[in-house]
Every structure is written in C-alpha cells, then in structure tokens.
Amino acid sequence: KAGVTQTPRYLIKTRGQQVTLSCSPISGHRSVSWYQQTPGQGLQFLFEYFSETQRNKGNFPGRFSGRQFSNSRSEMNVSTLELGDSALYLCASSFRLAESQETQYFGPGTRLLVL
C-alpha cells in the first residue's frame, strides 16, 4: 500500500506571495491532518479534515487554510507569506473514526522557504 505523498517536496517563495501544498493520503484513509514543523516550535497542529469537513483547527492565523476533496486528497494554502512561515509542512493521514483515536501516518513533508 502506497504511503502518504506530498507535493511539491521543496518550494521557495517570497514574502507576500501565496502557496498551495498538496497531500494524497493512504488509500482508504479519510482523515488528513496538517502540521507545521520548525526548529523553535516543533510540530504544531494546523487543521484536520475528515470527509471533506474541517473537524479540528489549531491556533494559526486565517492566512492558513485548507480543504479536502471527495477522494480524500487535501490541499493547504498559505496567503500573504511571511518569513516566519518558512518550515516543513507535514501531512498525516489516518482511518479515523468518530470517537476513536487512530494512529497517524506522515508524509515526507514539503519544505517551504520564504525569502
């Protein structure tokens, strides 16, 4: 079974631009979560989508948004990029039911550098 895939793997943008990152979960997984990883803050939760609906949201500004498609693929968008948005963006998928915790499987991440 193929793992979680993320595209692109590397990205360089300048301040003020916007960016869209893509994530394809493991086949059959319906939950997709996004995380930002930086050396200073570690892994921080951005949001989770389940069956095309945002189910959880972390403490990030509205410039960070996401969506999930009917095939469970997900995209996240960051508008008006700031230098501090430089990070590794990780996507994780799980077959997550309503009231249970399922283990999450991570993709390789997209490394974003904002200049």
Add this chain to the structure above:
Amino acid sequence: QKEVEQDPGPLSVPEGAIVSLNCTYSNSAFQYFMWYRQYSRKGPELLMYTYSSGNKEDGRFTAQVDKSSKYISLFIRDSQPSDSATYLCAMSGVGNTPLVFGKGTRLSVIA
C-alpha cells in the same frame, strides 16, 4: 507551562547502550500516547502506540506510561547507529482531539 515537555538533547550514546527518552505532560485528559522517530529530511514514522497506562514492548523498544505522574518513557535496548534520529512523543485525548507533540529529542548512537 507547555502541554507536553520533552528534553531536546542532543543525546549521544555509544553503540549497545540502553537509551531512555522521556516526556512529561500536564493535560490529564490525554489517553493515547505515541512515539515517533524522524530521520533527517523525512517525515515522522510511528514507533510505538499505547492506550492509557502500562508498558508495551516491541523488539528493542519499550514504551512506558505512568498517568499518575504524567510521565511517559521510551527505552531502546542495544542501541544501533541506525537509531540515530529525532524521537518525538505525541499524545491526545479521546474523541476527535488532535495530537500534541513534544519538540523531540535528538539522539546520536556512536559506533
């Protein structure tokens, strides 16, 4: 106080040593506890998964959860250079609650 505290290291040990990695947490609602390993330039991969208190063993790895002390541990026996990575603890409550991660401990096993 952060919800999950983890010593960032770095931790350097000789090959064959027993490694102990730890996290403390403040949220008593946490019920699910995980350890992830992350190699440089890779995404985290799940190592161990434990529900509530107790021990779990998988090969050279043992995970322990002490909910009364809000303390979790990962032990690595007979450590190998291939174990050199960053180890992240993660935990969550029941229901649709997101994972909360520690910042990770960087481990180097020297041959």
